[in-house]
Amino acid sequence: MSLWLAENATPPARRYTRRIIVCNQKGGVGKTAVAAGVAAACAEGSDLKVLVASQKMTLLEDLEAADVDLDDVQIQDLDEVHPGLGLRVLLVDYDPQGHLTSQLGIPQIPAKQPSLAKYMAGTVQQGSAKDLIVTVADDRFGGRLDVLPSCADAFLLDIMISTDRNRQATLERVLKPLEAEYDAIVVDCPPSLGVGMDAAIYYGRRRPDEEPNNSGVLVPVQAEDSSADAFELLIEQIDDGQADWNIEVDHLGLVVNLYDARDGYVVTSSLNAWRAVGEPRVIGVIARLKDQREAVRNKKALLSYAPNSQQAKVIRRIVREFV
Numbered sequence: 001m002s003l004w005l006a007e008n009a010t011p012p013a014r015r016y017t018r019r020i021i022v023c024n025q026k027g028g029v030g031k032t033a034v035a036a037g038v039a040a041a042c043a044e045g046s047d048l049k050v051l052v053a054s055q056k057m058t059l060l061e062d063l064e065a066a067d068v069d070l071d072d073v074q075i076q077d078l079d080e081v082h083p084g085l086g087l088r089v090l091l092v093d094y095d096p097q098g099h100l101t102s103q104l105g106i107p108q109i110p111a112k113q114p115s116l117a118k119y120m121a122g123t124v125q126q127g128s129a130k131d132l133i134v135t136v137a138d139d140r141f142g143g144r145l146d147v148l149p150s151c152a153d154a155f156l157l158d159i160m161i162s163t164d165r166n167r168q169a170t171l172e173r174v175l176k177p178l179e180a181e182y183d184a185i186v187v188d189c190p191p192s193l194g195v196g197m198d199a200a201i202y203y204g205r206r207r208p209d210e211e212p213n214n215s216g217v218l219v220p221v222q223a224e225d226s227s228a229d230a231f232e233l234l235i236e237q238i239d240d241g242q243a244d245w246n247i248e249v250d251h252l253g254l255v256v257n258l259y260d261a262r263d264g265y266v267v268t269s270s271l272n273a274w275r276a277v278g279e280p281r282v283i284g285v286i287a288r289l290k291d292q293r294e295a296v297r298n299k300k301a302l303l304s305y306a307p308n309s310q311q312a313k314v315i316r317r318i319v320r321e322f323v
């Protein structure tokens with residue numbers, strides 16, 4: 001009997017490295033900020049005690065909506081204390097603009113050297129993408145946060161991979177061999193909807209036996225009407241890809257970024273409209289605050305520059321919604 005069980009037991013779901021594709025073709029919505037924040041929140045040491053915004057009331061406007069007198073609220077009371085997640089993370093700068101790379105104080109790859117785009121296109125044979133990786137030197141991440149820096153040649157990525165019959169699989173071809181070394185791979189996408197984006201969406205698909213929501217797309221949006229139009233186009237592209245390649249892409253959620261209720265009813269009603277979308281659901285609202293810009297200016301990860309800021313706490317909440 002025990003032999004029968006041993007031979008016929010349901011195999012445990014295969015564990016895949018999480019692939020988190022942070023995308024939206026609308027520019028400046030916070031893809032890079034969210035990708036860097038999510039990756040950093042995954043990599044914080046498990047020996048650290050970190051502040052996480054409360055699940056119930058992550059934001060002041062939730063309290064306002066609940067008609068709570070804000071003068072009576074001790075904001076600290078809404079924080080939770082958790083250990084860091086301690087995951088090994090690769091943060092991929094998939095945007096030729098290279099903002100992520102430069103914001104972390106890492107040099108961009110010179111145009112003539114091997115790069116992610118060249119490995120995707122198969123135009124360099126020597127070495128591998130592993131050789132390009134730089135570790136973020138910051139005790140908070142204990143050597144667990146790696147970056148694959150950008151190179152300006154990625155401006156030509158769509159052309160470089162256009163003749164590949166399996167062009168949607170080109171990103172996967174390069175990153176899959178690296179997966180064994182990471183618990184999560186976070187891809188910061190450019191503001192475009194080209195062939196390169198197809199490859200990113202394909203890379204984030206649910207693999208055979210992969211648990212739902214282990215991997216997928218994470219979409220930062222803004223509480224503005226134009227953001228809703230852009231989102232429809234993105235959804236269309238994802239839906240087309242799912243149909244064309246017969247795949248399933250999970251939505252990890254929407255992150256409403258750069259939120260400031262003082263901007264008036266267009267913004268507050270847009271937030272309500274995003275919440276009304278239902279699926280994908282809004283998994284976090286990040287306020288427009290100075291800490292993010294200051295972290296960029298200081299070339300540090302936000303979670304390192306301002307670990308106890310409201311933004312850092314909300315980012316940690318967002319990550320714990322799907323990790």
Ligand SMILES: Nc1ncnc2c1ncn2[C@@H]1O[C@H](COP(=O)(O)OP(=O)(O)OP(=O)(O)O)[C@@H](O)[C@H]1O
Binds near residue numbers: 095293311
């Ligand atoms: N919550 C925030 N509060 C304040 N500033 C923010 C916040 N999120 C992002 N920013 C700033 O807004 C600008 C745009 O953000 P970011 O670069 O992350 O957007 P993006 O979607 O990656 O842009 P692109 O489409 O160009 O890649 C940056 O200067 C960034 O530092």
Ligand SMILES: [Mg+2]
Binds near residue numbers: 099190
């Ligand atoms: Mg960006």
